[in-house]
Amino acid sequence: MEKKTYTQAEYRAYVNAAILLLCRAVADEAGCEASRNCFVDYTIGNSYFVRTSDGQDFSQELLEKIKERMCAYTQTGAKVETIHFNREEALKLMKEQKLDEISRLFQYRRGGGINLRCLNGYYDYYYGSCMQDLSQIQKFDLVPAEGGFFLVLPDREDMNTLPPYQPRPRLQATLEESHQWYEQVGIETVGDLNDKICEGNISDLILVQEAEQERKIAEIAQMIAEREGVRFVMIAGPSSSGKTTFSHRLSIQLRTIGKKPHPIALDDYFLNRKDTPLDEEGKPNYECLEALDVELFNQDMIALLSGQEVELPTFNFITGYREYNGKRLKLGPDDILVLEGIHGLNDKLSYTLPNESKFKIYISALTSLNVDAHNRIPSTDNRLIRRIVRDAATRGMDASYTLQMWPSVRRGEESYIFPFQEEADVMFNSAMVYELAVLKQFAEPLLFSVKPGDPAFQEATRLLKFLDYFLGVSSESLPNNSICREFVGGSCFHI
Numbered sequence: 359m360e361k362k363t364y365t366q367a368e369y370r371a372y373v374n375a376a377i378l379l380l381c382r383a384v385a386d387e388a389g390c391e392a393s394r395n396c397f398v399d400y401t402i403g404n405s406y407f408v409r410t411s412d413g414q415d416f417s418q419e420l421l422e423k424i425k426e427r428m429c430a431y432t433q434t435g436a437k438v439e440t441i442h443f444n445r446e447e448a449l450k451l452m453k454e455q456k457l458d459e460i461s462r463l464f465q466y467r468r469g470g471g472i473n474l475r476c477l478n479g480y481y482d483y484y485y486g487s488c489m490q491d492l493s494q495i496q497k498f499d500l501v502p503a504e505g506g507f508f509l510v511l512p513d514r515e516d517m518n519t520l521p522p523y524q525p526r527p528r529l530q531a532t533l534e535e536s537h538q539w540y541e542q543v544g545i546e547t548v549g550d551l552n553d554k555i556c557e558g559n560i561s562d563l564i565l566v567q568e569a570e571q572e573r574k575i576a577e578i579a580q581m582i583a584e585r586e587g588v589r590f591v592m593i594a595g596p597s598s599s600g601k602t603t604f605s606h607r608l609s610i611q612l613r614t615i616g617k618k619p620h621p622i623a624l625d626d627y628f629l630n631r632k633d634t635p636l637d638e639e640g641k642p643n644y645e646c647l648e649a650l651d652v653e654l655f656n657q658d659m660i661a662l663l664s665g666q667e668v669e670l671p672t673f674n675f676i677t678g679y680r681e682y683n684g685k686r687l688k689l690g691p692d693d694i695l696v697l698e699g700i701h702g703l704n705d706k707l708s709y710t711l712p713n714e715s716k717f718k719i720y721i722s723a724l725t726s727l728n729v730d731a732h733n734r735i736p737s738t739d740n741r742l743i744r745r746i747v748r749d750a751a752t753r754g755m756d757a758s759y760t761l762q763m764w765p766s767v768r769r770g771e772e773s774y775i776f777p778f779q780e781e782a783d784v785m786f787n788s789a790m791v792y793e794l795a796v797l798k799q800f801a802e803p804l805l806f807s808v809k810p811g812d813p814a815f816q817e818a819t820r821l822l823k824f825l826d827y828f829l830g831v832s833s834e835s836l837p838n839n840s841i842c843r844e845f846v847g848g849s850c851f852h853i
Contacts, residue, residue, distance in 0.1 A: 360518075361517075363517065364514040364517055365514075370486050372494070372495065372511075374484040374486060374489070375492060375494075375495060377484070378482055378732075379477065380408070380500075382427075383431070386424075390480075394731070395410050397732075398509075398734050399506075399537060401734075402508070403521070403523075403524060404513050404521060405510045406509040407503065407507075407533075409505055410506050411731075415506075416500075421502055425498075425500050428495075432496065435491070435492075436477065437491060438475050439476040439477070440488070441473070441475075441481075442473050443471065443474060444471055445464070448472035448474060451474070452464075457482070459547050460731075463483075463548055463827060482732060484732070485729050485823075485824065486823075497511070497517070498512075499522075510522070529779060529780065532787055535787075536787050540727065543563065543791070547728050548730070548828060551829075552828070552829045555795065555829045556829070560831050561835040563792055564792055564835050568837055571841070572607070575604070575607050579617075581784065587712075587714045587715055588716070589693075590659070590715050591605075591608070591694060591716075591719065592708065592719065593696065593698035593702050593719045594699065594700060594701060594720060594775060595722045595775065596700065596722055596767075596776075597700065597741060597745055598723070598744035599723055599788055600723065601698040601699070603843065603844040605623075605697075607841075608719075619694045619696045620694070620696065622698070623698055624698060624699025624701065626670065626672050627655045627671065627680075628650060628673045629649060630679045631679070634649050635649060643766065644766075644770075645774060646773075647774060651680075654671075655707065655708075660710050663715070665689065668686065669684070670685045670687055675752075702718070703720060703779070717783055718782045719786060720778075721785070721787075722779075722785075722787065722788065723787070725740045726791075729827060737789070743825075744845045746761070746801055747797055748844065750804050751800075756807065757801075757807060758812050758813070761814035761818060762813055764817075790842060793842050795828045795829060796832075796842055797846065798830050799830050800846055801821070806818075806822065836848070
């Protein structure tokens with residue numbers, strides 16, 4: 359069968375419809391209360407973890423009944439209705455149907471009307487569009503898990519094929535730990551965050567979050583120091599994960615326990631822009647391993663490992679050329695190189711370095727904050743907003759350019775980063791519960807500058823609507839070593 363491919367917008371509409379279909383089926387088989395207790399939390403690949411707020415485990419037998427009910431809706435040609443309510447009507451209906459998270463969310467929302475989705479008398483709210491014809495949802499599965507279950511959906515590049523659920527234990531453990539922390543501080547949804555902002559406690563929350571991240575970074579530094587033979591700390595993660603700030607903060611923690619770390623950005627080993635390989639569309643491919651001078655990198659690292667002094671390069675993103683500015687380095691017995699870049703976990707990058715000399719860290723902004731119970735915030739949206747703000751401030755790129763480049767960046771992540779994440783010795787989540795409220799102030803003017811007719815206009819409009827859920831927070835309360843400072847400016851590190 360020929361592959362069926364969806365655009366990002368089509369796939370978002372498909373996922374929304376699939377979640378609505380699931381919630382309707384749960385209500386049919388386990389009751390509306392059970393459906394309202396389902397919290398669509400995080401994703402593992404194309405599998406969506408649905409947590410039950412009362413901790414109930416859904417048995418295989420119950421999941422089979424829910425799946426059969428979902429199939430019945432798709433086979434009978436059920437349709438999703440979109441019903442527009444004025445604000446007062448919508449809030450009343452949400453209260454009656456115990457849609458507490460949605461009701462709280464819209465207390466802070468500007469505008470007079472709200473579109474609710476309805477399937478066979480079951481009302482819910484979904485951010486963005488929602489596929490109307492449920493007969494298009496043919497491939498899905500439900501897999502039991504501790505504290506909930508996974509809704510498995512096809513990949514948007516091949517909608518006719520349903521990949522099996524593939525556990526990623528390190529990633530899932532990191533996501534679970536983040537969820538527990540968010541639950542501990544009482545902020546699981548945007549409505550919770552907006553409540554905290556209105557209470558005037560956001561500065562305390564920022565300090566608590568930053569302290570929690572510092573505690574984790576100190577733990578990682580101790581793990582590195584206790585492992586014999588480590589000379590290279592390899593930090594990798596997708597775009598705008600905060601790799602640079604993390605590498606500097608980790609270096610400070612290593613110094614406190616007697617090590618002499620040297621942060622190095624793998625981006626400094628980029629080929630000159632004129633030599634960058636092209637992708638299948640004939641555009642420069644900055645994400646592939648071949649965009650780096652792998653041979654020069656290994657030559658320099660082996661020279662350092664053997665005790666030689668090496669002059670290290672610096673990549674000038676304005677001119678597009680690698681430069682040498684007298685940055686020289688020679689390793690002593692307590693020196694450690696802290697290397698960060700998207701290919702850090704790929705052994706093809708560091709193929710000449712002994713495995714025992716490498717400690718691998720995967721970092722990403724794994725967003726644990728949800729819009730509400732059934733609308734999760736994709737980590738990719740969080741990172742995209744980070745990148746829009748940073749690119750405008752430090753790389754001279756407007757929002758339209760960043761948005762148009764993003765699909766290529768995402769393809770690179772799928773090919774060159776995510777396949778290696780489970781090989782990391784440790785994972786670090788750089789997402790901060792408060793950050794989108796801070797980034798909002800910087801991102802909105804950049805997104806408003808994308809005008810109708812621009813190829814990026816639709817995506818810019820979508821992100822503006824998304825940011826409208828958040829109350830804004832000033833960046834003044836951010837510590838100058840915060841990962842968020844890497845994007846909004848004011849970092850104490852030279853990045």
